[in-house]
Amino acid sequence: MQTDLPATFFTAPPGFGWLIILYFFIGGIAGGALLLAGLLRLFGTAADRPYIRIASFVALVGAAISGILLIVDLSAPLRFWHMVIQNHTGRLMFKWWSPMSVGVWILLLFGFFSLVAALESLTMDDRPLLRGLRFLARAPFDAIGAIGGIICGLALAGYTGVLLAVTNRPLWADSSWLGIVFLFSAVSTAMATLLLLSHWRRVDSANTNDWLARFDNVTLVLEFFAIVFFLLSLGGAARALLNAWGVVLVLGVIVVGIILPLVIQRRPSHSVVLPAVLVLAGGFMLRMVIMLSSEQIHVSGVQVFR
Amino acid sequence: MSSVTYGADAKPRVGFFTDTTVCIGCKACEVACKEWNQLPARGDGGAHLEMSGQSYDNTLRLSGETWRHVKFVEQFPQPYEGRWLMMSDVCKHCVQAPCLEVCPTGAIIRTEFDTVVIQSDTCNGCRDCIGACPFGVIDINHVSNTAQKCTLCYDRISVGLEPACSKACPTDSIQFGPISELRERAAARVVQLREQGESRAHLYGADPKGPLGGLNSFFLLVDEPEVYGLPREPKMPSRNLAPGSLLSTFGAIVMAFVGGLTLRASRMRDVARARREDAPRAD
Ligand code: SF4
Numbered sequence: 001m002q003t004d005l006p007a008t009f010f011t012a013p014p015g016f017g018w019l020i021i022l023y024f025f026i027g028g029i030a031g032g033a034l035l036l037a038g039l040l041r042l043f044g045t046a047a048d049r050p051y052i053r054i055a056s057f058v059a060l061v062g063a064a065i066s067g068i069l070l071i072v073d074l075s076a077p078l079r080f081w082h083m084v085i086q087n088h089t090g091r092l093m094f095k096w097w098s099p100m101s102v103g104v105w106i107l108l109l110f111g112f113f114s115l116v117a118a119l120e121s122l123t124m125d126d127r128p129l130l131r132g133l134r135f136l137a138r139a140p141f142d143a144i145g146a147i148g149g150i151i152c153g154l155a156l157a158g159y160t161g162v163l164l165a166v167t168n169r170p171l172w173a174d175s176s177w178l179g180i181v182f183l184f185s186a187v188s189t190a191m192a193t194l195l196l197l198s199h200w201r202r203v204d205s206a207n208t209n210d211w212l213a214r215f216d217n218v219t220l221v222l223e224f225f226a227i228v229f230f231l232l233s234l235g236g237a238a239r240a241l242l243n244a245w246g247v248v249l250v251l252g253v254i255v256v257g258i259i260l261p262l263v264i265q266r267r268p269s270h271s272v273v274l275p276a277v278l279v280l281a282g283g284f285m286l287r288m289v290i291m292l293s294s295e296q297i298h299v300s301g302v303q304v305f306r
Numbered sequence: 307m308s309s310v311t312y313g314a315d316a317k318p319r320v321g322f323f324t325d326t327t328v329c330i331g332c333k334a335c336e337v338a339c340k341e342w343n344q345l346p347a348r349g350d351g352g353a354h355l356e357m358s359g360q361s362y363d364n365t366l367r368l369s370g371e372t373w374r375h376v377k378f379v380e381q382f383p384q385p386y387e388g389r390w391l392m393m394s395d396v397c398k399h400c401v402q403a404p405c406l407e408v409c410p411t412g413a414i415i416r417t418e419f420d421t422v423v424i425q426s427d428t429c430n431g432c433r434d435c436i437g438a439c440p441f442g443v444i445d446i447n448h449v450s451n452t453a454q455k456c457t458l459c460y461d462r463i464s465v466g467l468e469p470a471c472s473k474a475c476p477t478d479s480i481q482f483g484p485i486s487e488l489r490e491r492a493a494a495r496v497v498q499l500r501e502q503g504e505s506r507a508h509l510y511g512a513d514p515k516g517p518l519g520g521l522n523s524f525f526l527l528v529d530e531p532e533v534y535g536l537p538r539e540p541k542m543p544s545r546n547l548a549p550g551s552l553l554s555t556f557g558a559i560v561m562a563f564v565g566g567l568t569l570r571a572s573r574m575r576d577v578a579r580a581r582r583e584d585a586p587r588a589d
């Protein structure tokens with residue numbers, strides 16, 4: 001009777017549902033966006049400024065939405081602050097070995113750096129109200145802001161997969177590759193968001209778009225290989241994907257979200273919108289498949305239901 | 307990973323030894339637990355009674371409202387041939403507890419008895435511990451909206467009483483006491499059963515060198531652990547912490563470098579192009 005099942009199948013689902021899927025998606029985009037904003041601030045030119053502004057605001061709004069989603073998802077939302085301050089002692093709450101605890105601090109720091117980035121991008125307009133903040137755009141604050149944003153953005157994009165791995169749930173804890181998969185996917189979805197928004201705001205700069213497309217191509221290829229390694233590392237736990245979720249993973253995430261955008265972007269005069277929308281759809285489906293395929297497995301009585 | 311020591315306040319390590327061979331499935335332990343801990347019948351107050359539909363066990367699973375669950379293993383290959391295995395399941399009070407390890411609010415603590423308790427006034431219901439427990443023990447209690455599970459009757463043992471479940475158990479299938487004593491008793495029982503011909507009798511979780519540093523509530527089983535819905539090799543969530551973090555950090559460095567290098571290369575190309583366009587033409 002079920003003696004060949006991996007140990008992770010004998011556990012209970014934590015109920016990480018749509019709110020968490022949405023958080024992983026939006027938080028990933030926000031994290032990737034702050035990486036892009038930071039890179040453009042460090043190595044870009046004046047033509048990149050509109051992109052920096054869009055990316056910084058994507059990061060800031062994403063951080064705010066992420067915080068709200070996480071709080072609403074708690075079973076006792078009013079106690080969200082227990083993650084930051086110990087309710088019994090008033091001391092700071094931090095456990096470096098708990099990715100959820102680390103993640104809370106990453107999100108807080110990320111919120112700070114995305115706010116700095118957004119304010120700095122506004123000072124470019126010479127608004128009288130923001131004159132006092134111009135120092136943000138000067139050395140060394142500009143570099144500190146950019147590098148801090150890059151580090152926090154990458155951390156936010158990648159820690160979520162590590163959080164899932166540091167549990168005992170099927171798929172999530174059967175591999176150490178989820179963090180890097182989510183990271184690459186976050187960066188590619190951030191690029192897609194930036195391309196779409198810049199297109200919509202009509203700030204298309206051929207050079208910046210060209211860089212985003214190149215960077216995106218590399219990231220998508222890396223994401224593809226990371227997903228392959230993730231699947232290979234699952235061993236017997238891969239059976240959790242021998243169902244409709246596996247089909248969504250192959251067709252939705254890999255074909256629609258990675259291969260098609262790569263093929264389209266190879267065409268000389270391709271649309272900006274289509275590959276970006278496909279990348280976003282693939283990134284969302286990735287998180288949906290990973291979360292829901294694991295969530296549906298549970299032990300009840302002595303049976304493991306799949 | 308952090309270890310709290312109670313020093314002189316430490317009490318003898320206690321736990322449960324559950325001998326599944328004498329369990330008769332009466333569920334007295336379930337009822338006693340609910341009565342003592344004032345737990346509702348079901349999360350929804352019993353409005354929707356969930357039935358298994360395939361077993362005489364309708365408790366189904368441990369949950370935020372059910373901290374003891376008598377599992378029925380119905381092994382009936384033929385209608386009139388087979389056996390029932392009964393096992394009163396509970397939190398294992400792991401010596402290295404995965405739930406305690408991940409809890410980001412510090413709600414889960416190790417007590418002076420070496421048991422594992424969730425402080426309900428600290429828990430905010432993030433549910434990280436639910437996915438971390440290798441045995442599917444923890445769940446959200448829908449009255450408190452926090453994660454809850456067996457406390458090994460912390461309130462009772464603190465004043466020298468025995469936990470409600472073991473007190474109620476009519477066959478002594480659940481035995482409470484100092485771990486060292488329980489281990490001796492359990493080992494003797496395995497020998498006795500083997501002498502009587504039950505060669506599959508073995509202890510699950512009694513070995514301090516075994517998974518999770520041993521379980522403070524351990525079991526005597528007469529079939530494979532999986533048959534009882536137990537994982538053969540329960541593991542710590544932190545096994546993936548270092549490899550997962552290292553891989554992600556590696557990925558992050560790759561992203562920063564690829565992004566930075568492609569951006570610089572593209573800007574150098576722009577500059578070169580601009581220079582070419584500005585240069586005076588030869589013709
Ligand atoms: S059995 Fe689960 S809930 Fe109980 S101490 Fe171990 S990990 Fe925690």
Ligand code: SF4
Pocket residue numbers: 408409410411412413414424428429430431432433434435436452453
């Ligand atoms: S649900 Fe409560 S006890 Fe469980 S990990 Fe979160 S805060 Fe800790």
